[in-house]
Amino acid sequence: xRKNLVVAHANRLVAVAWISFQPDGSISVGLRDRTFVxxxxxxxxxxxxxxxxxxxxxIAQNANEPMLPVANPHFTYHPPIQFHLKSNSQRKSEDEExxxxxxxxxxxxxxxxxxxxxxxxxxxxxxxxASSPARDDGIDSEDxxxxxxAILSDPSAAIEVDFIRPENVRAALNGPVWxxxxxxxxxxxxxxxxxxxxxxxxxxxxx
Numbered sequence: 001x002r003k004n005l006v007v008a009h010a011n012r013l014v015a016v017a018w019i020s021f022q023p024d025g026s027i028s029v030g031l032r033d034r035t036f037v038x039x040x041x042x043x044x045x046x047x048x049x050x051x052x053x054x055x056x057x058x059i060a061q062n063a064n065e066p067m068l069p070v071a072n073p074h075f076t077y078h079p080p081i082q083f084h085l086k087s088n089s090q091r092k093s094e095d096e097e098x099x100x101x102x103x104x105x106x107x108x109x110x111x112x113x114x115x116x117x118x119x120x121x122x123x124x125x126x127x128x129x130a131s132s133p134a135r136d137d138g139i140d141s142e143d144x145x146x147x148x149x150a151i152l153s154d155p156s157a158a159i160e161v162d163f164i165r166p167e168n169v170r171a172a173l174n175g176p177v178w179x180x181x182x183x184x185x186x187x188x189x190x191x192x193x194x195x196x197x198x199x200x201x202x203x204x205x206x207x
Contacts, residue, residue, distance in 0.1 A: 025183030030074035
């Protein structure tokens with residue numbers, strides 16, 4: 001199952017991101033354009049402690065350090081504990097991932113109501129390609145459309161994707177917030193309009 005995140009502004013529809021829900025329970029969040037991430041985020045966080053967890057923020061906005069350009073990045077959660085970030089051209093088998101880490105989502109959600117995950121900002125929508133019809137690849141797809149305010153002359157889209165407890169999912173939501181249960185975890189997707197930005201990808205990780 002695939003959800004295409006589409007923004008509507010000034011009589012244009014622009015696809016900015018996608019969220020893929022895979023049969024093995026994996027969940028991927030991908031962006032459709034070149035994006036910048038922190039150069040310092042190219043690390044491995046393969047230690048985890050259920051009792052003394054630390055939340056780490058890899059926040060790219062307003063950072064005073066080198067940035068790494070990544071074309072079409074996607075962040076994937078492989079249950080129950082694996083996370084990795086890479087682009088379409090990078091191979092996990094060759095250790096080409098930008099970031100990898102482990103965190104037990106189920107245990108985190110038993111200790112707190114939500115687990116922050118991805119924060120993404122698109123470029124200004126005027127610089128992005130108009131949305132095209134979904135690929136006929138046999139995957140069940142749906143467009144999640146959010147209307148950006150007309151008062152913003154050339155907005156960017158700010159996207160948040162978080163894990164939440166499945167019992168707290170509100171299935172009837174119809175934007176700009178959507179909530180979905182997938183293989184025992186809840187996912188909340190939020191999109192909103194902000195002033196024009198450089199495209200960046202940030203994330204949280206609990207270790």
